[in-house]
Amino acid sequence: MKPPLSSIAVWVQREIRLDPHPRGFHLIGTEVEAALPELREVRVGLLHLHIQHTSASLALNENASPDVRRDLETWFSRAVPEDAGHWRHTLEGPDDMPAHVKGVLIGPSLTLPLADGRPALGTWQGIYLCEHRESGGARNLIATIHGD
Amino acid sequence: MKPPLSSIAVWVQREIRLDPHPRGFHLIGTEVEAALPELREVRVGLLHLHIQHTSASLALNENASPDVRRDLETWFSRAVPEDAGHWRHTLEGPDDMPAHVKGVLIGPSLTLPLADGRPALGTWQGIYLCEHRESGGARNLIATIHGD
Amino acid sequence: MKPPLSSIAVWVQREIRLDPHPRGFHLIGTEVEAALPELREVRVGLLHLHIQHTSASLALNENASPDVRRDLETWFSRAVPEDAGHWRHTLEGPDDMPAHVKGVLIGPSLTLPLADGRPALGTWQGIYLCEHRESGGARNLIATIHGD
Numbered sequence: 001m002k003p004p005l006s007s008i009a010v011w012v013q014r015e016i017r018l019d020p021h022p023r024g025f026h027l028i029g030t031e032v033e034a035a036l037p038e039l040r041e042v043r044v045g046l047l048h049l050h051i052q053h054t055s056a057s058l059a060l061n062e063n064a065s066p067d068v069r070r071d072l073e074t075w076f077s078r079a080v081p082e083d084a085g086h087w088r089h090t091l092e093g094p095d096d097m098p099a100h101v102k103g104v105l106i107g108p109s110l111t112l113p114l115a116d117g118r119p120a121l122g123t124w125q126g127i128y129l130c131e132h133r134e135s136g137g138a139r140n141l142i143a144t145i146h147g148d
Numbered sequence: 149m150k151p152p153l154s155s156i157a158v159w160v161q162r163e164i165r166l167d168p169h170p171r172g173f174h175l176i177g178t179e180v181e182a183a184l185p186e187l188r189e190v191r192v193g194l195l196h197l198h199i200q201h202t203s204a205s206l207a208l209n210e211n212a213s214p215d216v217r218r219d220l221e222t223w224f225s226r227a228v229p230e231d232a233g234h235w236r237h238t239l240e241g242p243d244d245m246p247a248h249v250k251g252v253l254i255g256p257s258l259t260l261p262l263a264d265g266r267p268a269l270g271t272w273q274g275i276y277l278c279e280h281r282e283s284g285g286a287r288n289l290i291a292t293i294h295g296d
Numbered sequence: 297m298k299p300p301l302s303s304i305a306v307w308v309q310r311e312i313r314l315d316p317h318p319r320g321f322h323l324i325g326t327e328v329e330a331a332l333p334e335l336r337e338v339r340v341g342l343l344h345l346h347i348q349h350t351s352a353s354l355a356l357n358e359n360a361s362p363d364v365r366r367d368l369e370t371w372f373s374r375a376v377p378e379d380a381g382h383w384r385h386t387l388e389g390p391d392d393m394p395a396h397v398k399g400v401l402i403g404p405s406l407t408l409p410l411a412d413g414r415p416a417l418g419t420w421q422g423i424y425l426c427e428h429r430e431s432g433g434a435r436n437l438i439a440t441i442h443g444d
Contacts, residue, residue: 009305044307044308044309044440045307045440045442046344046440046442059400059403060350060403060404060405061350061396061399061400062350062396065385067384067385068385068393068396070384070385071382071383071384071385071393071396071397072396072397072400074382074383075376075380075382075397078382079375105401106400106401107403110405111344111346111405111407112346112405113309113344113346113438113440115309115438120309120346120348120438121348122347122348122349122350122436123348124349124350125348125349125350125404128400130400146442147307148305148307
C-alpha cells in the first residue's frame with residue numbers, strides 16, 4: 001500500500017477546444033489523448049473530462065459501428081422531441097430546450113481510470129462528444145489528470 | 149510536470165445539509181460553495197459532490213432561465229409517469245418508484261474541476277438539486293475536495 | 297487544511313471480474329467491497345468504479361426491495377424498446393442497440409466518497425450492475441481507490 005519513495009503526485013489541467021460538430025454523437029478520443037501528452041507519465045490515476053456547456057454532453061460508448069452513433073441520435077431525438085408542445089423555454093430555438101434535457105440525461109463529465117500511461121478503457125469503448133444543438137459551435141473541455 | 153516543493157495535497161470532506169425543497173429542479177451552487185471555504189485554497193483539483201439518497205439527484209445545467217428548470221421537471225415527469233400501471237413498488241406512494249428511475253437516469257454525484265480556487269464551470273452552468281419526491285425532506289450531501 | 301506529517305497518499309487499482317448476470321439490475325456492493333480490502337485503510341478519499349463495456353452500466357439505488365430493481369428493468373425496457381423499428385445497428389441481436397442507449401443513459405462509472413474506511417453511502421444506497429444484454433457474460437470492472 002505504501003507508495004515507493006520516488007512517488008510523485010501528478011496534477012495537470014488543460015483546456016481543450018473542440019471544433020464545431022454537427023448535431024449527433026462523435027468520437028473524440030484521438031483528439032483528446034493527443035492534447036494530453038502527460039497521460040503517458042501516469043502509472044495509476046484518473047482522467048476527468050468536463051464540458052463547459054449545458055447543451056452538449058460527454059459519454060463513453062461503442063467506438064466501431066457508425067450506426068450505433070446514428071441510432072443514439074435517433075433515440076434521443078425521439079425521446080426528447082422538439083415539437084412536444086409543452087416547452088416554455090423556446091426563445092433560443094426549438095432545439096435548445098431538448099438539448100438541456102439531453103444534457104441532464106447524459107451528463108457533462110467523464111472520469112476514466114488511467115493505468116500504465118493510458119485510459120484503461122474496454123476494447124469497444126470510445127469517448128463521445130454528444131452535440132445536442134444544430135449549430136453548437138466550438139466546445140470547451142477542461143481535462144484534469146491526477147495520478148502517481 | 150513535477151510539482152513545486154511547496155506542493156501540499158489537500159483532502160477535505162464535509163457534510164452539507166440541504167433544507168427541504170419541493171419536487172423539481174433547484175439551483176444550489178451558492179449554498180454549496182458557501183459551505184466549502186477550502187475551495188479558495190485549491191490551485192488545481194476536483195470537487196466531488198454526492199447525495200446520500202435514492203430519490204433525489206445532482207445535475208449541472210442552465211443557471212439563468214427558471215423556465216429551463218420547469219421544462220426539465222415537465223419532461224421527466226412525463227417520461228416517468230406515476231400512473232404508468234406497471235409499477236410494483238408502490239408502497240411508499242405513487243411518486244416513489246418514478247423517483248428511483250429518475251435517480252438512476254440523472255445520478256447521485258457530480259465531479260467538478262477546480263482551478264484557481266473555484267469550480268471551473270461554464271458561464272451558464274449551475275449546480276442543481278433534482279428533488280424527485282413531493283415531500284423529500286432535508287437532503288444530505290458529502291462534499292470531497294481534493295487538490296493541490 | 298494541512299495534512300498531518302504522517303499523511304500517506306494511497307493509490308490502489310484493481311480489476312474485478314463479475315460473474316455473468318441475467319438482464320436486469322443487480323446488487324454487487326458486497327462483492328465489490330470484498331475485493332477491495334484496502335478500502336479499510338483510507339481515512340478520506342474516493343472510490344472510482346468503471347465498467348469496461350458498452351452494453352452494461354453501473355448505478356447507485358435502493359438496496360432493499362427487489363421490486364425497485366424489477367421496476368427499473370421494466371421502465372428502461374419500455375423506454376428503449378427492441379422492436380422500435382428505427383434501429384440500424386441490429387447485427388448483434390435485437391437487445392444490442394437498446395443496450396447501448398441504456399449504457400449512455402446510465403453511464404459506465406461511479407465515483408463514491410470514502411470516509412473512515414468505507415464508502416460514505418446513504419442508508420438505502422446500493423451499488424448496481426445494470427446488465428442490458430440477455431447474455432452479457434462476465435463483466436470487467438476497474439476499481440481505483442485514491443485517498444489519504
